[in-house]
Amino acid sequence: MKTQTSATNRDADSTPRVQLVDVPEDRAGQRLDNFLSGRLKGVPKSLIYRICRTGEVRVNGGRVKPDYRLNAGDKVRVPPVRVAERGPAEAPSDNQVGRVEASIIHEDREFLVIDKPAGVASHGGSGVSFGAIELMRAARPRDTLELAHRLDRDTSGVLVLTRKRSALTALQAAIREGRVEKRYMALIEGNLPKARLMVDAPLRKSVLQGGERMVRVDPEGKESRSHFSEVERYAGASLVEVALETGRTHQIRVHAQHLGHPLAGDEKYGDRAFNKAMREHGLKRLFLHAARFEFEIGERSYSFSAPLPPELAAVIDTLQQRRTSTPR
Template identity: 55%
Template sequence: MALSKAPAVSHTRVDEGSAGQRIDNFLVRICKGVPKSHIYRILRSGEVRVNSRRVDQTYRLQEGDELRIPPIRLADKGAVAPVPVGKAFDIVFEDEALLVLDKPAGLAVHGGSGVSFGVIEQLRRQRPEAKFLELVHRLDRETSGLLIVAKKRSALTVLHDMMREGKVQKRYLTLVAGRWLNPQQHVRLALHKYLLENGERRVSVNPEGKPAHSIVRLVKRWSGYSLVEVELKTGRTHQIRVHLSHLGFPLCGDDKYGDFALNKQLEKEGLKRMFLHAAKLAFRHPLTDQAIELSAPLPAELEGFVAFVEQTREREHG
């Protein structure tokens, strides 16, 4: 019987892309398939060395650091389905620091919680030469539109700060059930996250929750439906969906917070997904400070449904 080759000690030098990252997160990323508990064990025992010295899990890597990583026997790779390369993403903007893609609906941004892979894993598979690719923010699986990915850690850090400080303008288009009357309305309703018995994540309006601010602008209105643009001033989980549903304007096709009877009817009429699209982004480039303004048109299936509503419903003005 042939024995599998024993894993050997490996040495690696930290490049610019990994500089600034905590060593525990770095090891989790490069030692795919190794449980986190094992990563922390080899750090605590001193088997991992940086420049021949022991470090704890909070150590932040610096460019040029020499790492010694002990032998680690990885899980049998045959047990894990490989990430499919998939169809190339529609890239809206790209330079050496970041890229912005137009995410299709139905694809998670990353693997986990029952999803084996997402946008970021596929992107890494499509670009094996890329040293660093990390999500700057997230979009719900059912949401389409603009998604920022950092290609340098320095860009990621600045963009995360900008997100926290509200310096990245994000605007979404959504079709809601009901007659939205105000040309512009500020919605400030605190949101609280909780879990259902099956472990699924949900969000509700709750004064004890975290502050959340959306600005809703009317784009078009028909009898029974309104197309609105929502600008996010905060980026809470399911913010648009919960804010609008709470106000009595559920998103068309929303299977978590929507009008389920209406959704069945909409499906028969051609809307087979949630109508939510990240349409516009505006921010300063994290490294050059250049102004960047990007937009992504409504996907064909949403554009087609708007055309259907236009033909079958009376347009309302004012």
């Protein structure tokens, strides 16, 4: 990797300096924030996002967002970053590591797949010390693990990690090109007007004054498509399967709200009265579960699935006891 610095005598002076880093071929397609995390060891993600937002990080001389996908040969300006002197980094507890390690549903030479529990973030940052990736790295310190995609903290289900750089770039290319099938199970308010329907509504992210991230349907947003299919209907609610063509932040939650059928347990985009009714059926979390993740790389096909976790299956059991009609 070619690295240039803004001053000489680096070995004689440990003061951090600006670096201009050429992106090697094996990092093509990697997100800028992840690239920076690899170079700025120990620097929290919140600081990485800040130096991107303020323009201290630049790619080919211009400002880019943290989710920018790098190209081979891009020149990344990495600013000097100081991290306050601290004692040894806090390690996750054995219980935290054990919980995520127990969720492994598949592993081979290229992939490690977990059934991520709800409440566990995909990665650390924004007040979260350890996400699934950090916990799995603690469990498998000899592996070179990377997140291939993300799930919201409150969403459970299939989360794919890679063990080789070649696997990561191949899967990320498949995701960008729409060659990955992702299906979720969700409980929504009411019943869909049709057994199957597609929502084609562009989504736009915004940050409120207090720092809360919100997503809304907006003609100026990014194209977003979700396919809803009714699985079973109950009194005042329906279990649906949602297939995604795109993978925008909070896509299923906002598209369900846009339909007028918000997700059960959704404190951000949901309906308060519906959420209260579902709590009476035992629901204590967002009812959204990543049930299946399928893709092909070369001549090999992969299909990973995870059943509804017990706490969601129990809610369905109580609703079935009061079901008023059968599935279509």
